[in-house]
Each structure stands twice: as structure tokens, then as C-alpha cells.
Amino acid sequence: MRRPRYLAAATIATLLLAACSNANSGDEPEAAGTGSAAAGAWKAPVADCDDPAAATKQITGTLKVGWSAALSGPLAGAVGAVLQGMKDRFAVENAAGGIGGVKLEVVTRDDAFDPAKAKANVGQLIQSDKVDVLDVFGSGQLDAVADDQNAACVPLLFAQSGVPTFRDVKNFPWTTQYLPSADVETAFDVELLKQKYPNGAKVAIAANQTESGKGLADGFKKALQGTNLELVKEVSLADPAAAATTLSASGAQVLFDAGVTTDCPALSIAVGRSGWKPETFIQPSNCVDGNTLYKPAGAAADGQLVPVWLKNPASTLYAADPGMQDYLAKLKAQNNAAPTNSYTVNGWVIGDLMVDVFKKAAASSSKLSHAGIMEAARVQEYQPPMFIDGIKWKMAPDAPLGILAFRPFQWNAADTQFKPFGEVIDISSKYLTK
Known part of the structure; x- marks a missing residue:
């Protein structure tokens, strides 16, 4: 069975995190799902594969993870840090014996950030x-x-995308994504605002006109429905200075940036100048x-x-954190040159x-096979040591979302660092039910 083509509409930004941002909203699973712990078995649809036998064949010797990545061009430095972080994690696992004796290897090919x-x-x-x-x-x-990857039934795990x-x-059974969905993130944002403004507030949106920005804006407006938070203005981020001028006259108490990475300092500076x-x-x-x-925007x-x-490895907040200490020790042992880099952590x-x-x-009835890997990924519930405590990765077949909680942090310009602004807000109950 061939899957329908998704016609991409997003404009590619020039920084990695912008390229990997949340993208459009509107198709997220609703709260009718089941939690991953109670989801039961999900079986990979191997009958639809080009080669069903290959999908169920047990992997021995070496398990290869293949990346198509921007190894050249302006993103190469950030991408390289991600890949090195991943390679170092695999090296640690290989030194401990691998996955039941199967060693892990990363194979890369340069796409220069070109989809073709x-x-x-x-x-x-x-x-x-x-x-x-x-x-x-x-x-x-x-x-x-x-399409090709799903037809071949080779799992594509934790794509740096959130569409x-x-x-x-049903249509992409062999694909999962890492980045949070726009709907989930903006539901958190609105929950945070409800806590801060129990009596309501006026809010405004500045939206990038790519699918990424529109998705965040749409998700935010969807989350506002049924609350006492009033949307008083929405403007385009095409011209940050003009947007700031318009927004300053809106009477809004709250500004939400539905943007990509490059918009964050641009809008900050424009609002400051206004x-x-x-x-x-x-x-x-x-x-x-x-x-x-944040530093370039100053006050x-x-x-x-x-x-x-x-x-954040650069934050003193986690200096005594066991997961952080373990991470830094293992990166040091691997001679990683940039252990505190956010891209290294990501990888x-x-x-x-x-x-x-x-x-x-490997512990399942499907064993360490393409099918077994995909089946495990579909119902994965796990707390990575480098996730903030209280935030788990949660997947269910009917709610394949992964990140369903965040902790708010606030930028302190004087100290040039982020500081916690309250505790973790978990919104998984909106999407997963036990």
C-alpha cells in the first residue's frame, strides 16, 4: 500500500531549530487515546511492506542508524554537534555490550539541507x-x-520535525517524530497563562507566515477557546518593526511569538525599540x-x-543532578568537545x-527487527535522564506525541541565563487517558 503524498508548504529557515520547528496544526489526536502503558500491543503492518520477510528478520552483529543530514552548508556545525552527541551515546552503549551483543553504528550522507x-x-x-x-x-x-521509507518498512525514528x-x-506507520506538536506546546502556553491570569487577560499574536508559524498561531487560538483569555490582535511577522508598532497599540498584556528561531531576537528587539x-x-x-x-536583544x-x-548543562540549576553528572562524565570520557552545547544534548x-x-x-516477541523496533517505538514510555524531572516521553498508537509536558523558564537579562518560572506543567491528560 502506498501512502498519500504530503505536499510541503513550509519555508525552510536558515537555522536548524527553525527548520525543525513545530509546523502546522489541526490534525493532532484528541483526548480519546489510551496511555502508552495501557495501549496494549501494536503490531507493525508488515504485510504492506515491499519485503515483509526483511521487516521481521532479526538484526544481528550491527544495527545501523542512517542519517540524511546537512553535513555541509550553514547548518553543518549544529548538525555535526547533534550527530556527535548521538554517536557518543551509542559508543557508551557499545562499550557496555551493545543491545544483547548487537553493536550500534551511525551512517551519514550529506543532503546540504536539500529535500531532493x-x-x-x-x-x-x-x-x-x-x-x-x-x-x-x-x-x-x-x-x-x-513514502519510500514507509514502503520499505525501515523505521524512521525521532525525526527532527513536528508536522x-x-x-x-495509519498512513505513516513506520515514522515517528521527536519535536513537540504545535497543539501540545500551545496548550501548555495557555495553561501557563491561565495560572498566571486567573481573572483573564488580553493577548496578542505575532505570527510567522510559514506553516510553522501558522501552526503555532492556530494551535494557540484553538487552546484559547473556552478560556477567559481574550485575543485582541494578530499580526504578521513579515516586518517585526511594523508588527511591534501595531501590537503596542493593542492593549494586550500578553504577547505570543508564533515564530521560528530567527524571529525570536528580531521580535524582541523590535518590541524593545517600540x-x-x-x-x-x-x-x-x-x-x-x-x-x-536572547543576549543580542539585551534588556x-x-x-x-x-x-x-x-x-541545560550550562545551568547551575542541574549542577548536582545525577543525570546531568552522568551525562557530563560520559561526554568527557568520549572527548566530546562541546558537552554543554544544546545541539549535543539533543543528539x-x-x-x-x-x-x-x-x-x-530485543525483549519483545518480535525481537530486534524492523517490526520489533517500530512496535516498541509506538508504545514507548521513558524518562530520559536528560529530560527535566517529571517530563516523560509518552507514545501511544492513537496519540503519537512524545513530549506532553514542559517546564517554563524565564530569561534574566542581567544574569544572562534562564531561570525556572514555576514547575512542570503536564498536559498529557488532554491527549492520553489511562
């Missing part, structure tokens, strides 16, 4: 490199490869790098909020999530 090249790469990774698992950076890349199209398990200081300024979760996205970024799920966590899937597959 990613498509060709995935064909080579499957046919020539004989990889067992795939991954890609970016929604456009995922769109380009998903809802590929959360359709003389407007919203009481609450919420940035998207793809804006978590303090050095590049204008002070007090801004962002949803976070990963521990390590994706590798850690994969290791958990592989172990669970």
Missing part, C-alpha cells in the same frame, strides 16, 4: 548501506523521504539558546518565557531514546 538530496540519500541508505533505522533533519526532508501529517499512524513592554512575552520552544537568541528580552523539556537524547527502543524491541 535527502530523498536520494535515503534510497542509498536503504539499498546500499542496508541501514536498519533512519533519521532526518527538517520537515521538508521528512516529506521527501516518508502532524506524519503522526498519522517602547512597549508586554507583561508576559512567550517565545516558542525552538528559542532556547540564550547566547544567540528587551528580559523576562521572556519559553517552554523547555531538556536539562545524545535522541540516541538515548533509540537505545531504549532497541532494548525493548
Whole structure:
């Protein structure tokens, strides 16, 4: 069975996190799902595979994870840090014996952040490199490869994308994504605002006009429904200065940036220059790098909020955290040059999530096979040590969302660092029921 093509509409941004941001909303599973712990068995549809026998064959010797990635061009540095973090996580596992003796290997091919090249790469990774698992950076890349990858029944796990199209398990049963969905993230944002403004508030949205920005804006407006939070203005981010001028006259107490990474400092600076200081300024979760996205805005970024799920190795908040100490010790042993880099953490966590899937597959009746890996990934519930305590990865076949909780952090311009702004808010009850 061939899956319907997803016609990509998103504009590719110039930074990795923008490229990997949440994308469009509107197709997310509703709360009728079952929690992953109670989801029961999900069986991979091997009968639809080009080669059903290959999908159920047990993996021995080496398990290869193939990446199509921007190894050249402006994203190469960030992508390289992600890949190195993952390789280091696999090296640690291999030193401990691998997955029941099966060693893990990362195979990469350069797509220069071009979806057409990613498509060709995935064909080579499957046919020539004989990889067992795939991954890609970016929604456009995922769109380009998903049909071929699903037909071949090679699992594509934790794609650096968040578009809802590929959360359709019926049409894309061999694909999962890592980044949070727009609907989930904005439901958290509105829950945070409800706690801060129990008597209601006026809110405004500045939206990037790509599918990523529109998805965040649509998710935010959807989450506002039925609350006493009033949307008083929505403007385009095409011209941040004009947007700031319009928003300053809106009377809004709250500003929500439905943008991609490059919008975060641009809107901050524009709002600061306009003389407007919203009481609450919420940035998207793809804006978590303090050095590049908040420091340049100076005092204008002070007090801004962002949803976070990963521990920050550069923060003193986690200095005594056992998971952090273990992470830093293992990265040091691997001679990793940038253990506190957020991209390194990202790669390590994706590798850690994969290791958990592989172990669970190996212990299952389907064994360590393409089918077994996919079946384990579909019902995975796991707390990665580098996730903030209280935030788990939760997957269910009818709610394949992964990240369903965040902790709000606030930028302190004087100290040039993020500080906690309250505790973890878990919104999984909106999507998963036990």
C-alpha cells in the first residue's frame, strides 16, 4: 500500500531549530487515546511492506542508524554537534555490550539541507548501506523521504520535525517524530497563562507566515477557546518593526511569538525599540539558546518565557543532578568537545531514546527487527535522564506525541541565563487517558 503524498508548504529557515520547528496544526489526536502503558500491543503492518520477510528478520552483529543530514552548508556545525552527541551515546552503549551483543553504528550522507538530496540519500541508505533505522533533519526532508521509507518498512525514528501529517499512524506507520506538536506546546502556553491570569487577560499574536508559524498561531487560538483569555490582535511577522508598532497599540498584556528561531531576537528587539513592554512575552520552544537568541536583544528580552523539556548543562540549576553528572562524565570520557552545547544534548537524547527502543524491541516477541523496533517505538514510555524531572516521553498508537509536558523558564537579562518560572506543567491528560 502506498501512502498519500504530503505536499510541503513550509519555508525552510536558515537555522536548524527553525527548520525543525513545530509546523502546522489541526490534525493532532484528541483526548480519546489510551496511555502508552495501557495501549496494549501494536503490531507493525508488515504485510504492506515491499519485503515483509526483511521487516521481521532479526538484526544481528550491527544495527545501523542512517542519517540524511546537512553535513555541509550553514547548518553543518549544529548538525555535526547533534550527530556527535548521538554517536557518543551509542559508543557508551557499545562499550557496555551493545543491545544483547548487537553493536550500534551511525551512517551519514550529506543532503546540504536539500529535500531532493535527502530523498536520494535515503534510497542509498536503504539499498546500499542496508541501514536498519533512519533519521532526518527538517520537515521538508521528512516529506521527501516518508513514502519510500514507509514502503520499505525501515523505521524512521525521532525525526527532527513536528508536522502532524506524519503522526498519522495509519498512513505513516513506520515514522515517528521527536519535536513537540504545535497543539501540545500551545496548550501548555495557555495553561501557563491561565495560572498566571486567573481573572483573564488580553493577548496578542505575532505570527510567522510559514506553516510553522501558522501552526503555532492556530494551535494557540484553538487552546484559547473556552478560556477567559481574550485575543485582541494578530499580526504578521513579515516586518517585526511594523508588527511591534501595531501590537503596542493593542492593549494586550500578553504577547505570543508564533515564530521560528530567527524571529525570536528580531521580535524582541523590535518590541524593545517600540517602547512597549508586554507583561508576559512567550517565545516558542525552538528559542532556547540564550547566547544567540536572547543576549543580542539585551534588556528587551528580559523576562521572556519559553517552554523547555531538556536539562541545560550550562545551568547551575542541574549542577548536582545525577543525570546531568552522568551525562557530563560520559561526554568527557568520549572527548566530546562541546558537552554543554544544546545541539549535543539533543543528539545524545535522541540516541538515548533509540537505545531504549532497541532494548525493548530485543525483549519483545518480535525481537530486534524492523517490526520489533517500530512496535516498541509506538508504545514507548521513558524518562530520559536528560529530560527535566517529571517530563516523560509518552507514545501511544492513537496519540503519537512524545513530549506532553514542559517546564517554563524565564530569561534574566542581567544574569544572562534562564531561570525556572514555576514547575512542570503536564498536559498529557488532554491527549492520553489511562
